[in-house]
Amino acid sequence: MSRRLRACVLAVGLLGLAALLGAACLRLPGFGGTVHPYGDRAVHASLSRHTANVVSSVNFDQRAFDTLGEESILFAAVLGTVVLLRQTRDEREVEPAPAQVARSVCRYALLALPVTLVIGLYVVAHGQLSPGGGFQGGVVAATALHLLYIAVDYRALERIRPVGLYEVADAVGEGAFLVIGIAGLLAGAAFLANFLPYGTFNTLASGGTVPLLNAAIGMEVAGAVVVLLARFLDQAVEIESEGDDAKKKTKA
DSSP states (O other), X not given: OOXXXXXXXXXXXXHHHXXXXXXXXXXXXXXXXXXXXXXXXXXXXXXXXXXXXXXXXXXXXXXXXXHHHHHHHHHHHHHHHHHHTSXXXXXXXXXXXOOOOOHHHHHHHXXXXXXXXXXXXXXXXXXXXXSOOHHHHHHHHHHHHHHHHHHSOHHHHHHHOOHHXXXXXXXXXXXXXXXXXXXXXXXXXXXXXXXXXXXXXXXXXXXXXXXXXXXXXXXXXHXXXXXXXXXXXXXXXXXXXXXXTEXXXXXX
8 A cells, every 4th residue: 555545544534533523522512511411320320329439330330341441451561561571581680688768767658558558448448439449449559568668678578579479369350350240141131230239328338249340450450550560670670791792681
């Protein structure tokens, strides 16, 4: 295909896209008006399924299939990082030197670690009731573990962070989301349909499948963040030249 023909195909595509966007914008309600059909329907669906947090209802009930795609993107990113940053044959691991941390920083980080971990778990568990959810809570919980890296050193972090277990947690969280979706099909509904009893409004047991999907996302995100940071922290690579073409690599 010639350059001119490719340009023509691109122009036709862009004109078609512009026409569709223009037609869609013409039917939008006026800015600042009182007509908000999407918001009204989202709130109604959330309340009818006993989910107090409308955002979680949208993410894990009304458009859970899109959330599965977002989770899968993170899972694929972690998988790619693990493959790309794996140890190669011409690299060797060395033990990092002990770090010297100011006492004030150490005390603050050690005090903040359990508090941050509890907050992360709280945000995941209450995602269907208050702002937050699996994505936010998973990041907070993973951050809590790395406060030990700030408070002590990398070797202390390694002792409480077996990377293999977090890789399993990442995969289990991704698989649990899919299993819950398939369970909706087995229950005679659609994939990722909210098929469980909705429970009592504004309680931990409310929302049907929403808290379960929140928990699956929280596990996947926490595991993914820990694995990502572990791989990047391991990549203190020093390259030293020996002669014209010989290179020596050391992985710390």
